[in-house]
Amino acid sequence: METSGGIRASLAGRYASALFDLARDQRQIEAVSKSLEGLSQALVDSKDFGDLVASPLVSREAAGEAFATLAPQLQLDPITANFLGVLARNGRKNELSNVIRAFRRLAAEHRGEANAEVVTAHPLNDDQLAALKQQLRARAGRDVNIDASIDPNILGGIVVKLGSQRIDASIRTKLNRLASAMKG
Structure with missing residues (x-):
């Protein structure tokens, strides 16, 4: 898929592009989009979740465990749940909002919007x-x-x-x- 260099140039854009490519290959773009919207809403609604994502004091392992525990509660699809674990393990959980924003742009472009x-x-x-x-x-x-x-x-x-x-x-x-x- 052709994407603008602006999306792929940023760290969050590279993560979003990888997630989008995986979702596209498995024909799960809508499921991943729905899960990301749920995560986006959780960031707005839950101060605790926002603090978990933003805090540099939460270790990679602890963040991964917390995301694994929250995934079923947030009704995340398996691709998105696994992706959250990747963000946590790579120490990039603080990029979640930017990844969601970039994924939205990629999904909209894919749909011709x-x-x-x-x-x-x-x-x-x-x-x-x-x-x-x-x-x-x-x-x-x-x-x-x-x-x-x-x-x-x-x-x-x-x-x-x-x-x-x-x-x-x-x-x-x-x-x-x-x-x-x-x-x-």
Whole structure:
């Protein structure tokens, strides 16, 4: 599969590419995608899980054991469960969020979809996500998957990265432009 050099250039991208290639070869892309979405949600919902992934104090062995214990509870498919063990053994568990993001991009590309990274100050509700998805679809000319994240530092508004395009309609950027204009 042809992927952009940007994905494979990063550490997380190389892991995501390896996971994607394995999932594709075993015709398990959707199962792995579903498991990764569950992991992504667990990172948001569970402070303990987030701490496990982020903490450099958790040894590789302990992380591997914890992931093996959590895999059935999170209903992970065997490929993803094994992959978590690989991340733990290689000391790369802290890359999990980046791997998930890169895998999403690879899966979307495989399905012929575009992927948009969307940053807002507050979570978008389902209606807002649907409207945004429709607008981005019209702009991209194909279906668009949205990878939404929250950054309160933008104060309000939205920042969208769709392919090489970046649309920054955040209040922070508008205030910075105003401050620059006032300086003369």
